[in-house]
Amino acid sequence: MDSNARESPPKKRRLGEEASDIIPATDLFLRCANLILPWLNSQELAAVSRTCKTLSLVSKSLTSHRSLDAARSFENIPIPFRNSVDSHPYAYFIYTPFQIPASSPPPRQWWGAAAGCGSESTRAYLDSVSERRRFGVSLVDESGEGMCGCQCERCEEGYCKCLAFAGMEEIANECGSGCGCGSDCSNRVTQKGISVGLKIVRDEKKGWCLYADQLIKQGQFICEYAGELLTTEEARKRQNVYDKLRSTQSFASALLVIREHLPSGQACLRINIDATRIGNIARFINHSCDGGNLSTVLLRSSGALLPRLCFFAARDIYAEEELSFSYGDVRVTGENRGNKLNCCCGSSCCFGTLPCENT
Numbered sequence: 001m002d003s004n005a006r007e008s009p010p011k012k013r014r015l016g017e018e019a020s021d022i023i024p025a026t027d028l029f030l031r032c033a034n035l036i037l038p039w040l041n042s043q044e045l046a047a048v049s050r051t052c053k054t055l056s057l058v059s060k061s062l063t064s065h066r067s068l069d070a071a072r073s074f075e076n077i078p079i080p081f082r083n084s085v086d087s088h089p090y091a092y093f094i095y096t097p098f099q100i101p102a103s104s105p106p107p108r109q110w111w112g113a114a115a116g117c118g119s120e121s122t123r124a125y126l127d128s129v130s131e132r133r134r135f136g137v138s139l140v141d142e143s144g145e146g147m148c149g150c151q152c153e154r155c156e157e158g159y160c161k162c163l164a165f166a167g168m169e170e171i172a173n174e175c176g177s178g179c180g181c182g183s184d185c186s187n188r189v190t191q192k193g194i195s196v197g198l199k200i201v202r203d204e205k206k207g208w209c210l211y212a213d214q215l216i217k218q219g220q221f222i223c224e225y226a227g228e229l230l231t232t233e234e235a236r237k238r239q240n241v242y243d244k245l246r247s248t249q250s251f252a253s254a255l256l257v258i259r260e261h262l263p264s265g266q267a268c269l270r271i272n273i274d275a276t277r278i279g280n281i282a283r284f285i286n287h288s289c290d291g292g293n294l295s296t297v298l299l300r301s302s303g304a305l306l307p308r309l310c311f312f313a314a315r316d317i318y319a320e321e322e323l324s325f326s327y328g329d330v331r332v333t334g335e336n337r338g339n340k341l342n343c344c345c346g347s348s349c350c351f352g353t354l355p356c357e358n359t
């Protein structure tokens with residue numbers, strides 16, 4: 001027998017090891033990559049993809065999956081990114097469909113791969129989302145015996161006679177965790193998540209923008225503004241950091257300060273929601289000096305401590321229209337911070353600068 005044609009010696013097996021148990025090293029490497037890479041943020045993914053061809057291919061596939069759904073299956077329908085302006089395929093942030101307490105450091109989230117151990121943790125989180133039914137921070141104890149709420153079994157859209165009779169019409173607008181009606185109740189429109197076609201489109205001047213991807217009828221619910229709930233002290237700290245980042249690089253923050261005037265007219269509740277690191281697709285809604293095409297409503301489900309900022313269509317909105325609202329009055333709030341941003345809303349009444357809150 002020719003020495004070149006000699007068979008290589010059989011691979012040594014450990015006791016009890018079957019031939020079918022041996023996974024080729026490349027397969028094992030690929031499996032590990034598919035388990036680990038979906039947990040990485042965009043910068044980490046880019047760094048890893050430069051190390052070898054296999055990781056570059058896995059990263060490419062993850063990137064294209066990520067660009068197909070900013071909402072990572074947390075919403076009823078996917079919300080894709082569209083970019084014909086530069087080379088950013090998607091924006092990286094952690095997705096939450098509702099307000100959550102501030103988290104430091106931000107958690108990791110599985111994104112971009114169809115199935116695996118990470119997708120199970122996403123599934124568990126999704127189940128807890130539907131369990132909580134978007135009530136927000138609650139005043140109702142675990143047993144469901146609410147401080148407020150009703151025993152209704154059926155309510156009309158936008159109206160529950162128990163909430164009105166209890167003298168709570170100014171405070172609670174939707175049924176919540178203390179109510180007897182179920183999640184199918186028609187007085188829980190904003191708790192059911194996003195049901196209109198949307199997409200996130202890149203603009204040269206404004207960065208990412210939220211667009212309608214279908215006709216949205218006047219009054220239809222779009223989404224709520226979800227993110228981390230911050231104390232005012234933490235909001236001020238973060239705003240300083242964001243201002244500094246913005247002065248050295250292109251950086252878009254999404255920290256919103258909301259003031260709720262309570263029925264007495266005297267007290268004012270201040271809510272700071274930061275969607276910069278953890279948020280939902282509302283973080284892509286840009287400012288328009290003419291008020292835009294969205295109306296904002298502070299909605300509180302019965303039993304909830306804090307209201308939620310919800311966006312509705314202020315008029316019929318056509319597919320391919322950008323969604324926008326007014327961030328505030330530029331003449332009142334714009335004076336205070338030096339670091340002003342140019343407004344590119346394009347409306348005929350544009351003030352030239354973006355409103356900025358002195359947090």
Ligand SMILES: C[S@@+](CC[C@H](N)C(=O)[O-])C[C@H]1O[C@@H](n2cnc3c(N)ncnc32)[C@H](O)[C@@H]1O
Nearest residue numbers: 206207208252253254283284286287343344345
């Ligand atoms: C809540 S984010 C909106 C999404 C943002 N465009 C992005 O790329 O992530 C707010 C930031 O968007 C930009 N922006 C919003 N409205 C704008 C406008 N009318 N003109 C220019 N930039 C705008 C500013 O950088 C602002 O700080």
